[in-house]
Amino acid sequence: MSTARVLMSGAAILTVLSLTATAVNDTWPQFRGPNAGVAADDPVLPDKWSDTENVIWKAPIPGMGWSSPVVWGDHVLLTSAVSAGKEAAPVKGLYDPGDDFGKTKAAADHRWVVYDLDFDTGKIRWARELQIGAPPILRHLKNSFASETPVTDGERVYAYFGSIGLLTALDLEGNPLWKRELGAYNGPQEFAPAASPILHDGRIYVVSDNTKDSFLASFDAKTGREIWRVQRDEVENWATPAIWRNDRRTEIVTNGRRKVRSYDLDGKVLWELTGMTGNVVPTPFSGHGLLYISSGYPGAPVRPVYAVRPGASGDISLKPGETRNEHVVWFQPTLGTYQTSALVLGDYYYTLLDRGFLLCHDARTGRQMYGRHRISPEAGAFTASPWAYNGKVFVLSEDGDTFVIQAGPEFKLLGKNSLNEMSLATPAVARGSLFLRTQSALYRIGTKAGR
Amino acid sequence: MRLARSARGAFVVLLVSLLLAASREVVGQQLSFVPLGSIRGPVDRMRALGRFAYVATDRTLAIYDLVKPGAPRVGDYTFPEQIWGFRLDGARAYVAAGHSGLGILDVSNPAAPHLMALVRMPGQAKNVAVSGTRALVANHMSGVDSVDISSATKPALLGSAFVDGYARDVASLGPVGVAVDNPSGVYVFDLKDASTVEPVTTLQTAAAPQQVEMAEIGGARTTLLAVLAGSEPYDPLRGARPPGGQPRPGSVQVFDVSDPSRPVLAATVATSGGGRRLAVRGSLVYIADGADGLRVLDLTTSSSPMVVGVYKTPAPARDVAVADGVVLLYVNGAREGARAQEGGEVLILSERR
Numbered sequence: 001m002s003t004a005r006v007l008m009s010g011a012a013i014l015t016v017l018s019l020t021a022t023a024v025n026d027t028w029p030q031f032r033g034p035n036a037g038v039a040a041d042d043p044v045l046p047d048k049w050s051d052t053e054n055v056i057w058k059a060p061i062p063g064m065g066w067s068s069p070v071v072w073g074d075h076v077l078l079t080s081a082v083s084a085g086k087e088a089a090p091v092k093g094l095y096d097p098g099d100d101f102g103k104t105k106a107a108a109d110h111r112w113v114v115y116d117l118d119f120d121t122g123k124i125r126w127a128r129e130l131q132i133g134a135p136p137i138l139r140h141l142k143n144s145f146a147s148e149t150p151v152t153d154g155e156r157v158y159a160y161f162g163s164i165g166l167l168t169a170l171d172l173e174g175n176p177l178w179k180r181e182l183g184a185y186n187g188p189q190e191f192a193p194a195a196s197p198i199l200h201d202g203r204i205y206v207v208s209d210n211t212k213d214s215f216l217a218s219f220d221a222k223t224g225r226e227i228w229r230v231q232r233d234e235v236e237n238w239a240t241p242a243i244w245r246n247d248r249r250t251e252i253v254t255n256g257r258r259k260v261r262s263y264d265l266d267g268k269v270l271w272e273l274t275g276m277t278g279n280v281v282p283t284p285f286s287g288h289g290l291l292y293i294s295s296g297y298p299g300a301p302v303r304p305v306y307a308v309r310p311g312a313s314g315d316i317s318l319k320p321g322e323t324r325n326e327h328v329v330w331f332q333p334t335l336g337t338y339q340t341s342a343l344v345l346g347d348y349y350y351t352l353l354d355r356g357f358l359l360c361h362d363a364r365t366g367r368q369m370y371g372r373h374r375i376s377p378e379a380g381a382f383t384a385s386p387w388a389y390n391g392k393v394f395v396l397s398e399d400g401d402t403f404v405i406q407a408g409p410e411f412k413l414l415g416k417n418s419l420n421e422m423s424l425a426t427p428a429v430a431r432g433s434l435f436l437r438t439q440s441a442l443y444r445i446g447t448k449a450g451r
Numbered sequence: 452m453r454l455a456r457s458a459r460g461a462f463v464v465l466l467v468s469l470l471l472a473a474s475r476e477v478v479g480q481q482l483s484f485v486p487l488g489s490i491r492g493p494v495d496r497m498r499a500l501g502r503f504a505y506v507a508t509d510r511t512l513a514i515y516d517l518v519k520p521g522a523p524r525v526g527d528y529t530f531p532e533q534i535w536g537f538r539l540d541g542a543r544a545y546v547a548a549g550h551s552g553l554g555i556l557d558v559s560n561p562a563a564p565h566l567m568a569l570v571r572m573p574g575q576a577k578n579v580a581v582s583g584t585r586a587l588v589a590n591h592m593s594g595v596d597s598v599d600i601s602s603a604t605k606p607a608l609l610g611s612a613f614v615d616g617y618a619r620d621v622a623s624l625g626p627v628g629v630a631v632d633n634p635s636g637v638y639v640f641d642l643k644d645a646s647t648v649e650p651v652t653t654l655q656t657a658a659a660p661q662q663v664e665m666a667e668i669g670g671a672r673t674t675l676l677a678v679l680a681g682s683e684p685y686d687p688l689r690g691a692r693p694p695g696g697q698p699r700p701g702s703v704q705v706f707d708v709s710d711p712s713r714p715v716l717a718a719t720v721a722t723s724g725g726g727r728r729l730a731v732r733g734s735l736v737y738i739a740d741g742a743d744g745l746r747v748l749d750l751t752t753s754s755s756p757m758v759v760g761v762y763k764t765p766a767p768a769r770d771v772a773v774a775d776g777v778v779l780l781y782v783n784g785a786r787e788g789a790r791a792q793e794g795g796e797v798l799i800l801s802e803r804r
Contacts, residue, residue, distance in 0.1 A: 093550070093592040095575040096535070096617070299616020299634045301655060334615070355592050356573070357613065372613060380573060381592055 028071040028428040028435075031149035031196045031240050032385060036285035037343045039389040039429035044450030046434055047392055047404055049417045056433060056444040056451060057122030061115065064090075065146030066383075067196070069437055071430035072154045075125070075172050076117040078442065079159055081135075081145035084108040090142045090439070092398040092422060093381040094298060094338070094354055097141060103190040106135040110145060112166065114159050116174060119431065122444060126174035131164050136184045139163065139192030142383075142424070147194035149240075149426075151204070156221065158204050162193030167206055169224060178224030182217070185210030187236025194281075196240040200250070203227060203265075207241050207254050209234035216241070216254060216263065230267040234258055242284040244291050246310035253284045253291060260284070260293050262312070271312040271327070275304055282337055283385075287344035288363050290329055296336030298354075303336035305351075307366060330366030335359065341385040345393060345407050352386045352395050360409060369409040376403055376413060383424040396423050400438055419443065482735075482747055482760030484778060484800040488522055490515055492795030494781045498730075499774035500539045503561055506797065507534040512546060514561040517777060522799060528556055528564040536578025536589070536620065543567075543603065545586060547576035553588055553596075555603050567603045572596050573611060580623035582642045585609075587628045589621040595630045595638060597648040610648035614638060615655070622677070624665035627711050629677040631660035637677070639711045651711045657681060658702050658719070664731040666750055672709075676717070676753055678736050679704040680729045701727060703738060705753055717753040722746075728770040735759070737778060739768035745780050745800075762800065769795065778802055 033039060046054045063082030070077050085108025091097075111132050116125040135145055145163040152158065156169045156177060165184035169177040186192060188211055198205045204219040209232060217229040232254075239255035244262070251270060252263045257280050260273040277297035284293045289310065296303035308316065312327040323331045335351055343350045349363040353372065356379035360369040375395060384396040392414065393405045400419035406412035421438035428435040432450030436443045496507040504515040504522070512534060513527040532549040539545075542559035552571040556564045574592025581587075584601040594614040599607045616632035623629070628640035630650070637657045638650040660679040668674040682701040701722040708714045728739040736748040736756070745768055747760035766784035773779070783795025 091550070093574045094617070095550070096577065096591050299632055299636065301635065355594070355613065374611075377573075377608075377610075 026431055027073075027154070028069075028430040029153065030070060030151040030198060031068055032283065032285070032341065032387075032426060033428065033430075036283075036287065037341070037385055037387040037426070038345055039387065041390050042432055042450075043390070044432040044447050045389050045429065046445050046447050046450070047390065048415060049402075049434075049445045051419050051421075051443075054445050054447060056446045058444075059117055059122040059124065059442045060440060061437070061442050063111070063113065063146070064144045064439070066144045066194075066424045066437075067146050068149040068426045069428045069435045069442060070150055070152050070157070071119070071428050071435060072152045072172070074119040075152070075157075076119055076122075076435060076442070076444070077150055077152060077157050078115055078117075078437065079146040079148070079150055079161070080113050080115065081161070081163070082111045082113055084110070088141055090422065090424075101189060102140045102142065103138045104141045105138050106145070109134050112146065112161050112164060114150065114157065114170060114174070116157075116172065117442065119444075122442070128170055128174045128176065130159070130161070130166060130168055130176075130179075133164075135163055137163055137186040137192055138190040140189075143192045143194060145192060147192070149196040151197055151199045153199060153221065158197055158199060158221065160197040160206055162195070162208060165208075167197065167204065167219065167224070169221065180219060180224050180226065182206065182208060183213060185212050187211060189236060191236075194238040198241050198243055198252075200243045200252075201265075205241055205243075205252055207232070207237075209237040209256065211235050216252070216267065218265075218267065228267045230263070230269075232256070232261075237280045239280050239295075240283040242286070242291075244284070244286050244310075246286070246289065246291075248310045253293070255280050255282065255284055255293055255295065257295075260306075271314060271316050273306060273308070273315075273328075274317045275302065275306075277303055277336065279338070281339050282341040285341065285344070287349075290364070292342060292344065292349065294336035294342060296338045298338055303334045305332040305335040305342070305366075307331075307363075329364075332361070332366055335361070339383045343386045343388060343393065345388045348407065348409065350386060350393055352382055354382050356380060356382060356397070358393075358395065358405060358411060360411070370411050373411040375405070376416065378416070379403060384426045387427060387429060389429060394427075396427065396436070398422055398424060402436075481804075483803045484745070484760070484762040485803060487777075487799045487801050489799060490522055490779075490797040492781065492783060492797065493793060494770060494783075494795065494797060495534060496536055497770055497772045497779055497781060497797065498537065498539055499772040499777065499779055501774060504772065504774075504779055504797070504799075505537070505539060505544060505558075507537060507546075509533055510548075512537065512544060512556065512564070514558065514564065516561070517774070517799065526558075526560075526562040526564050528566060530554055530569070535576065538579055538581060540581045545579040545581050545600075547578045547588060549575050552576050553579060553586065553598060553606060555600065555606065557603075568606050570598075570606050570608070572598075572608065577618060578620045580621045580628055582623040582626065582628060585642055585645070587621045587623060587630065587640065587642075589618040589630055591617055594618055595621060595640070595648075595650070612638065612640075612649050619660060620662045622663045622665045624667055624675060627665070627675055627708055629663050629665065629706075629708060631657060631663045631679055633661070634659050636660075637679070637706060637714065639677075639708050639714050641711050652714055654706075654714060656716065657704055657706075660704070661727045662729060664729060664736075666731045666734060666736065668734050668750060668753060670751075674707060674753060675709045676750060677706040677708050677714070678729060678731055678750070679706065680722070680727050680738070682727055701741075703729060703736065703748070703756075705750060705756065707753060718756050720748060720756050730771045730773045732773045732775075735773075737771045737773050739771040739780065741767045741769075744768050745771065745778065764798065766795065776802055
């Protein structure tokens with residue numbers, strides 16, 4: 001084949017890929033969107049903003065919720081827990097919370113609310129109050145009672161509040177369709193849950209790991225009927241499950257302190273993996289035909305990242321001294337993060353350490369491209385997971401500063417955009433706009449071309 | 452303030468002790484302790500230098516005159532946030548004040564401590580060590596911050612060294628700095644090298660160190676030691692505290708850091724009372740050993756620490772500070788892990804040899 005033909009073929013492939021990517025840019029229906037934080041490239045998406053620049057609208061959001069917004073058509077949906085009193089303010093950073101290890105009792109009754117904002121104006125279209133009362137469990141000072149991101153299929157929005165054990169479906173007019181009481185449970189540290197529900201093929205999946213009744217359950221999205229429930233030998237995790245569609249099958253993957261488990265769509269365990277740290281938060285995700293799983297409680301001697309190939313069964317844990325096996329393609333012993341989930345963009349696996357460092361590895365092999373690189377002397381703590389578009393990786397600090405980094409095997413900081421308010425929620429990207437949630441507001445950020 | 456009955460006589464003894472005991476080497480000799488009085492709690496951290504006790508409670512650093520009868524409080528300064536740790540260097544107190552950062556107090560006039568600077572660090576400052584014009588700040592988020600303090604009114608952050616876990620404490624002696632993190636990290640810094648903020652060596656073999664102090668042992672060869680106090684590491688799966696509020700088992704670990712590039716664990720001593728705080732003077736390590744009170748180890752032979760003194764206390768010993776001839780021992784009967792607001796008292800002990 002001649003060079004020209006190769007180039008032409010390459011160009012054609014790129015065009016097809018580009019068109020394919022553009023086609024999935026209209027919605028952001030779940031935590032981290034349809035592609036684990038990677039939005040389709042779109043030249044109108046912003047890479048510069050402030051609390052005044054490129055702000056299409058800013059909507060105050062009552063209460064406290066670290067859940068992410070989700071977007072479908074003209075609907076921008078998110079959740080919050082609104083206290084009737086004054087609650088202890090969250091503290092930034094990986095801080096020492098003192099003798100109670102951060103667990104906090106609510107000061108007053110709360111209202112658990114789902115909001116629908118108009119995409120064009122940011123006005124609250126409806127606010128559906130689902131429950132009022134005293135939170136039955138404690139939470140970590142830095143957690144909220146509305147940390148689970150809702151999920152939508154464009155017909156209904158499904159919200160799960162682990163703090164009150166409520167799973168519910170609303171239509172996009174805000175009318176309640178069904179609800180299920182799943183029990184309000186906490187873990188031994190009493191930090192309150194945060195794992196979001198996920199949706200696949202007409203079913204909602206909820207994981208609840210707690211001290212009393214840990215389970216993974218499947219519900220009919222239309223009716224709320226429980227289809228199956230399996231018990232789990234876990235007591236406390238915060239990781240949202242992942243749907244892994246691979247060339248063999250579709251799996252539900254849950255991350256956990258005791259075991260990573262993959263289930264088939266009927267709740268049968270397909271494979272298991274041990275070796276995670278305590279306080280498991282990162283969400284599994286897939287790319288390049290691999291599944292990436294990690295955890296990284298600070299100071300744990302092993303903070304692993306595993307890349308797993310499809311088709312596993314049984315226990316695929318690495319034996320002492322092993323760094324790979326038939327199913328674990330690569331393993332990094334100390335790359336795992338505490339709060340954030342990693343990002344795969346193109347050939348590279350990006351790790352955002354909570355304390356302000358970015359690392360880059362080859363996504364297929366785990367080979368290090370660059371090691372711990374401090375993002376900026378100004379960069380504080382990070383909880384939100386990174387996202388990407390247009391060849392750039394974006395990381396949002398708890399200070400509300402988004403640092404823009406050139407994607408690729410060399411670290412290059414391109415800029416910083418500040419909203420000047422605490423931010424822990426992972427943003428959403430849809431229809432040419434970026435949706436950033438701060439402690440008190442939701443911003444729609446976009447360029448003039450994207451309005 | 453509560454005084455022993457023979458307060459006046461006792462403070463005369465203390466004054467004499469302070470004047471005579473300076474830098475005398477004690478080796479293999481049994482120590483005894485005589486109570487002289489007390490300072491009312493609560494206490495979060497405390498240190499002693501010369502005739503003064505420096506006591507941090509929540510946001511306030513208070514100064515007490517140990518020589519005057521009744522050890523009166525002579526001055527104080529309140530920071531905007533909790534004081535997690537501090538160290539004294541001459542007429543200055545270097546204070547780690549959480550998210551408020553590093554504070555430098557001029558304490559040359561103990562009656563009127565004067566804030567020279569308070570600069571934010573990248574995260575939560577837990578403690579500080581000072582060596583010449585450089586300070587190391589144990590920072591819960593950023594690791595170990597290096598700060599240029601050549602201008603005490605304008606300290607400047609030079610950079611931070613990442614640590615794997617939660618940075619807990621940092622100490623220095625001469626050109627060597629040692630930081631510890633939870634659950635297992637020991638980081639040795641060569642402070643002669645101003646070009647880097649990174650540690651020379653990292654070990655991940657310590658047992659949940661909470662505190663570090665430095666000691667220098669003379670002899671044919673000067674030995675530099677890092678003395679760590681630790682306890683069983685916090686396990687998020689098992690929860691915060693053992694059932695029944697029992698203290699977690701602890702230990703004192705001694706690392707020889709004479710060669711910063713090759714630190715060596717010289718000894719480990721179990722602390723039965725879950726002791727976490729210690730103080731060092733010369734070759735002696737004073738341990739606030741919980742229900743076992745005060746224990747004193749002699750590190751003259753660093754591989755074989757020898758117990759040279761004990762003092763039983765009416766309530767668990769929680770913190771300790773030493774100056775020449777006097778030992779301050781904070782005791783508090785509240786459960787382990789409880790904040791210091793629940794009372795307690797600082798016992799002022801005269802040390803006898």
